[in-house]
Each structure stands twice: as structure tokens, then as C-alpha cells.
Amino acid sequence: MLSFIARRVGLLIPTFFGITLLTFALIRLIPGDPVEVMMGERRVDPEMHAQAMERLGLNKPLYAQYFDYIGQLAHGNLGESLRTRTSVWSEFLNLFPATLELSIAALLFAGVLGLLAGVIAALKRGSLFDHGVMGISLAGYSMPIFWWGLILIMFFSVSLGWTPVSGRIDLLYDIEPRTGFMLIDTLYSDDPGAWLDALKHLILPAIVLGTIPLAVIARMTRSSMLEVLREDYIRTARAKGLSPVRVVFVHGLRNALIPVLTVFGLQVGTLLAGAVLTETIFSWPGIGKWLIEAIGARDYPVVQNGILLIACLVILVNFVVDILYGLANPRIRHQR
Amino acid sequence: MALLDINNLSVRFGDKNAVPVVDGLSLTVERGEVLAIVGESGSGKSVTMMALMGLVDAPGIITADSMQFDGNDMLRLGRRQRRKVVGKDLAMVFQDPMTALNPSYTVGFQIEEVLRAHLGLTGKAARQRALELLRKVEIPAPESRLDAYPHQLSGGMSQRVAIAMAIAGEPKLLIADEPTTALDVTIQAQIMELLLSLQKEQNMTLILITHDLAVVAETARRVCVMYAGQAVELGQVPQLFDEPAHPYSEALLAAIPEHSQGAARLATLPGMVPGRYDRPHGCLLSPRCPYAQANCREQRPALDPKRQSLARCFYPLNQEVA
Numbered sequence: 001m002l003s004f005i006a007r008r009v010g011l012l013i014p015t016f017f018g019i020t021l022l023t024f025a026l027i028r029l030i031p032g033d034p035v036e037v038m039m040g041e042r043r044v045d046p047e048m049h050a051q052a053m054e055r056l057g058l059n060k061p062l063y064a065q066y067f068d069y070i071g072q073l074a075h076g077n078l079g080e081s082l083r084t085r086t087s088v089w090s091e092f093l094n095l096f097p098a099t100l101e102l103s104i105a106a107l108l109f110a111g112v113l114g115l116l117a118g119v120i121a122a123l124k125r126g127s128l129f130d131h132g133v134m135g136i137s138l139a140g141y142s143m144p145i146f147w148w149g150l151i152l153i154m155f156f157s158v159s160l161g162w163t164p165v166s167g168r169i170d171l172l173y174d175i176e177p178r179t180g181f182m183l184i185d186t187l188y189s190d191d192p193g194a195w196l197d198a199l200k201h202l203i204l205p206a207i208v209l210g211t212i213p214l215a216v217i218a219r220m221t222r223s224s225m226l227e228v229l230r231e232d233y234i235r236t237a238r239a240k241g242l243s244p245v246r247v248v249f250v251h252g253l254r255n256a257l258i259p260v261l262t263v264f265g266l267q268v269g270t271l272l273a274g275a276v277l278t279e280t281i282f283s284w285p286g287i288g289k290w291l292i293e294a295i296g297a298r299d300y301p302v303v304q305n306g307i308l309l310i311a312c313l314v315i316l317v318n319f320v321v322d323i324l325y326g327l328a329n330p331r332i333r334h335q336r
Numbered sequence: 337m338a339l340l341d342i343n344n345l346s347v348r349f350g351d352k353n354a355v356p357v358v359d360g361l362s363l364t365v366e367r368g369e370v371l372a373i374v375g376e377s378g379s380g381k382s383v384t385m386m387a388l389m390g391l392v393d394a395p396g397i398i399t400a401d402s403m404q405f406d407g408n409d410m411l412r413l414g415r416r417q418r419r420k421v422v423g424k425d426l427a428m429v430f431q432d433p434m435t436a437l438n439p440s441y442t443v444g445f446q447i448e449e450v451l452r453a454h455l456g457l458t459g460k461a462a463r464q465r466a467l468e469l470l471r472k473v474e475i476p477a478p479e480s481r482l483d484a485y486p487h488q489l490s491g492g493m494s495q496r497v498a499i500a501m502a503i504a505g506e507p508k509l510l511i512a513d514e515p516t517t518a519l520d521v522t523i524q525a526q527i528m529e530l531l532l533s534l535q536k537e538q539n540m541t542l543i544l545i546t547h548d549l550a551v552v553a554e555t556a557r558r559v560c561v562m563y564a565g566q567a568v569e570l571g572q573v574p575q576l577f578d579e580p581a582h583p584y585s586e587a588l589l590a591a592i593p594e595h596s597q598g599a600a601r602l603a604t605l606p607g608m609v610p611g612r613y614d615r616p617h618g619c620l621l622s623p624r625c626p627y628a629q630a631n632c633r634e635q636r637p638a639l640d641p642k643r644q645s646l647a648r649c650f651y652p653l654n655q656e657v658a
Contacts, residue, residue, distance in 0.1 A: 232435040239389055240450050241423025254440045330485040331439060
């Protein structure tokens with residue numbers, strides 16, 4: 001297990017450099033620079049422009065800028081935003097809980113519903129339910145997120161008025177940030193309506209963000225479950241006189257979960273990509289919206305380090321999933 | 337009363353008119369006896385026992401006049417009621433031990449599960465009993481095996497664990513479905529010995545499904561020979577080997593390699609087991625039978641209990657002319 005972890009960590013180093021190089025290059029490939037964007041529509045005085053660029057260190061050759069950047073990272077310094085002059089790290093910490101809350105809600109939605117739908121579809125293979133779930137999940141997987149979000153807003157928020165259109169909580173409530181999780185912070189609030197309001201704000205974005213993972217998990221669970229249900233040990237479990245629920249969930253799902261878990265880990269990357277779109281549609285004040293705005297402003301440090309932080313997160317989650325995979329599958333755990 | 341009394345059992349897959357996989361099988365097994373069911377692959381041996389265990393799934397259709405086990409008609413028992421019998425009084429050991437155990441759980445967990453479900457044992461008591469069971473199936477160092485996962489065990493060891501699981505509820509009837517087929521020859525004898533000693537010790541009834549006639553000769557007292565879903569002969573062990581009444585039994589015995597010593601080729605029966613499209617109108621063996629007469633091709637013989645030896649044949653072999 002230890003050497004397994006060491007090998008995984010060793011792989012991280014080239015990945016890390018790859019990410020820094022990519023974000024560094026990509027943001028500079030977009031026409032325009034931070035100074036130009038800040039100056040706006042007005043003609044930029046070339047001299048002032050040059051001065052500003054020099055102050056930001058953006059007049060140096062690209063390789064020098066890159067080495068500056070890496071040097072900075074080596075000191076654990078993520079730099080500060082060109083717009084707000086606050087450190088990227090503190091901005092990230094500030095906004096990340098919102099994204100995390102949204103992502104957890106989306107994954108819960110996708111995981112619980114996906115597993116359930118997948119298991120039932122497998123048990124009732126070939127039934128109307130099976131075909132229905134598989135059809136819907138294919139549609140869900142193929143749906144553009146932004147379009148799906150807008151449709152839901154139009155239907156549930158605009159026509160029916162059930163849920164708010166955007167944001168995390170109504171402006172009426174003044175919530176003191178303690179954990180950054182609105183559903184927890186509102187519990188400390190004196191107003192009992194605040195929690196419900198926060199929940200209402202969370203539902204639609206969570207559904208939108210969870211749709212693709214839901215579809216993937218449902219399909220994966222179904223096929224994995226179908227395979228497992230044919231195994232001899234399922235017959236053994238039934239021959240023991242165990243209840244069908246125990247046979248399906250304890251003996252079946254436990255084994256079927258192993259491949260689903262891998263997919264689940266891979267979905268975290270997709271999820272954060274989806275969060276960028278979802279947060280923009282729902283004006284959700286998380287890191288997705290933050291990054292979009294930073295790209296618009298050519299806020300180089302925010303874009304570079306924001307993406308780097310997200311990438312580290314995805315790597316971390318996959319790392320955890322790999323370990324969980326080992327825990328779920330004793331045949332891997334005992335390997336050298 | 338007999339422990340097991342199956343009456344006219346048929347199993348079909350698909351619809352009611354499909355060709356039966358098990359065709360009108362009747363079988364009585366007394367308490368404490370060892371019965372062997374022999375026949376080639378696809379003759380319906382396993383399916384018969386799976387039907388009894390309630391392990392035949394849709395699209396399988398089971399019909400029978402009755403399927404009495406220990407005073408219960410398994411056919412008419414509710415699911416919940418049946419689960420109380422299956423795994424406890426009625427247990428089964430399967431063919432391939434390497435796939436019959438759940439790879440995600442320890443040996444101890446899988447044995448204790450039976451103890452919890454049927455005997456209400458939990459915690460320390462269950463673990464203690466699981467340990468005793470591992471000792472009973474002669475697993476060396478049982479304490480360390482309780483926490484082992486199936487992939488850490490050899491095939492023979494796994495089969496011993498599967499047997500421990502099956503006898504955990506102290507079954508009245510143990511069905512062993514080709515329990516040694518997937519094992520090495522040296523292990524085969526050990527497993528058979530274990531099954532027989534457990535059978536004697538607990539005065540358990542044992543049904544042994546096999547196609548190994550040598551095993552039958554050594555272990556069973558009574559044999560049921562199956563062909564194409566029908567029981568074609570029921571006989572006592574030495575007699576059936578010495579004087580088979582049914583031509584198919586005779587052919588099976590002739591196919592034992594030792595019986596063909598000196599011959600250039602192994603004796604075989606020409607042709608194939610009839611399938612779904614070439615099922616004969618008359619006796620199912622008639623297209624392959626060297627003794628077949630005209631009426632064999634027209635009518636199907638019944639298994640007539642009034643005859644001296646039970647064979648489904650119009651012209652049984654080795655019969656003394658009365």
C-alpha cells in the first residue's frame with residue numbers, strides 16, 4: 001500500500017508541471033492583456049501601457065515570466081489578483097465552500113438516484129423501467145448543461161415560481177459566514193426561513209450539475225450490476241436463504257460498486273468543469289464564476305493558480321478514489 | 337416418511353410449450369441415505385436440484401404434482417417460508433468453489449451470515465461457531481482463515497469453506513453439485529471423504545450430482561440415471577453397475593475408460609442428446625439405442641415402479657424372464 005501511494009505521488013510531479021505550463025500558455029494565447037482590459041474602451045496611452053506592464057512584470061520574455069511564476073510557486077506563493085489585489089489563495093478559500101456545497105449536493109443527488117435507478121434497472125432488465133431509465137440517462141448525458149439549466153429556470157423559477165432564479169440565498173437574510181456552507185450557516189441564523197431559502201436556492205443548480213454524473217452512474221451501475229448478478233456467489237447467497245434485499249445490496253451491489261467508484265472519481269473532474277457553467281447560469285458565487293470573470297479580465301494570476309488549485313483538487317480526489325478502490329476490492333488491497 | 341419426495345417435476349425455459357429441461361421427474365430420498373444422480377451435461381441433474389432450492393429464475397417455469405421436503409411442499413411454500421428452509425435444512429454445495437464465494441467478504445463473514453440468518457447467532461457466538469465449522473471441515477489453522485478473503489484460499493480450501501457454509505444450519509439434506517469437478521485429482525478424494533464423513537456424523541441425507549461413475553460406485557447406495565431431462569433408471573449401487581437395466585446406463589458404464597482396456601477406442605454411444613428440434617416422438621434414447629424396436633420409436637416408456645428394476649425402457653436388459 002505504501003509503495004502504491006509513493007508511485008502515485010511520483011506521478012504527480014510531471015502532471016503538476018504540465019498543468020502550470022498549459023494554463024500559463026493558454027491564458028496568454030487569448031488576445032489582449034490585463035492592462036488593456038482594465039483601461040477599457042478608451043485608447044490606451046502606449047507609454048502608460050508599457051509602464052503598467054513593466055510594473056506587473058509582463059514585459060519580460062515569456063520564458064522569464066514562466067520561471068518567475070514557477071519560482072513563486074516554489075515559495076508557496078500563489079500571487080495576488082491583478083484586479084482586487086487580494087491574494088489568490090484567500091479568494092479561493094473564500095469562494096471554494098460555495099462550489100464544494102454545490103458539488104456535494106450534485107454528487108449526492110447523482111449518487112443516490114443513480115445507484116438506485118441503476119440497481120432497479122438491472123433487476124428489472126428489459127422492463128419498461130429499464131428502457132425508460134436508460135433512455136432518460138442517455139438524454140441527460142447528451143444534454144448541454146447551460147441549455148438544461150436555462151430550461152429548468154424557465155420552468156421551475158419563472159413559470160411555476162417554485163425556486164429562486166439565482167444566487168445562494170435571498171438578500172433578505174444576513175448570514176454570517178462560519179463554515180462557508182450556506183446550509184450549515186443558516187442553521188445558526190435566528191430566522192428559521194433562512195435554511196429553507198438556502199435549500200431552495202441549491203436545488204436547481206445541484207440538479208443541473210448532477211445530471212451528467214447521474215446519467216453516467218446509472219448506466220454504469222446497471223451494467224456492472226447485471227454482470228455481478230450472474231456470478232456464482234450470488235447463487236450461493238441465495239442458496240443460503242438470505243433475503244433478496246441482502247442478496248442484491250450486500251452481495252451484489254458491494255461488488256458492482258467497484259467499477260462505479262472509479263467512474264465516480266472521474267466524474268469529479270467533469271463536475272468541476274460543469275460547475276463553471278452552472279455557477280455562471282445561476283450566479284452562484286463559487287470558483288467557477290470567479291474563474292470566468294478572471295478570464296474576462298485577463299487576471300493572469302487568478303486564472304493560472306485557480307486552475308492549478310482545481311487541478312490539484314481533481315488529482316487529490318482521484319487519489320482518494322484509488323485508495324477507496326483498494327479498500328472496496330480486497331484483491332487489490334493485498335497486492336504488492 | 338421419506339425426507340424428499342418429488343412427484344412429476346418438470347422445468348421449462350420460456351413458455352409452457354417449450355421443450356422441458358427436466359421432464360416428469362419423480363424421486364424419493366429416504367433420511368440418511370446417499371443418492372447419486374448421474375448423467376451427462378445438460379441431462380437436467382443440476383436444474384432439478386436448483387428447482388428444489390428455488391434457484392430457477394424467470395423465464396424458468398417449474399411444474400410438479402408435489403415437491404415434499406421434510407413435511408413441506410416446497411412448490412407451494414411462500415418465498416419467506418421457503419427462505420427459512422433453504423440454507424438451513426436444505427443446503428447446497430456448488431461446482432466451482434473459486435467463484436462460489438463472494439470475493440469482497442471474509443470467510444468468517446460469509447459463514448457467520450448463515451448462522452445469523454438461520455440460528456440467530458451474532459457476535460462472539462457466531463464467530464465461535466464459524467471457527468468450529470472450519471475445524472469440522474478440516475481446515476488447517478482455522479483461526480487465521482476466518483479473516484482470509486476467498487482469493488487467498490486454494491480451490492480445495494474454498495470448497496471446504498463452501499461446505500462449512502452449507503452445513504452451518506445443520507441441514508437434513510445436503511446437495512453436492514459436482515463438488516469435485518473443478519478440483520485437482522488429489523483434492524477430489526479428500527473432499528469426497530469429507531462429505532461422506534460429515535454425512536455419517538450428522539446423519540445427513542446427501543444427494544451427489546456427478547458424472548463420475550467411479551465416485552458413485554464408492555459413495556452412493558442408490559443411483560438415479562438421467563438422460564435428456566428424464567430419470568431413465570433408478571437402481572441400487574452394486575446391481576446397477578453389474579446388471580444395468582437401461583441401455584443408457586449400460587452405455588454410460590461401457591464408457592468408463594477402464595472398461596475399454598485393450599480396445600482401440602473408448603466405447604461410445606453414437607449420436608447426440610436430442611435437443612429442442614430433434615426430440616424423438618417415442619423413447620428419448622431410441623435414435624441412439626442399439627436395442628431399439630419399432631414401438632420404441634412410437635411410444636414413450638414410463639418408469640414403472642412395479643417392475644423388478646426401475647428402468648424407463650420397454651425391453652430392459654438383464655431381467656430374469658418370469
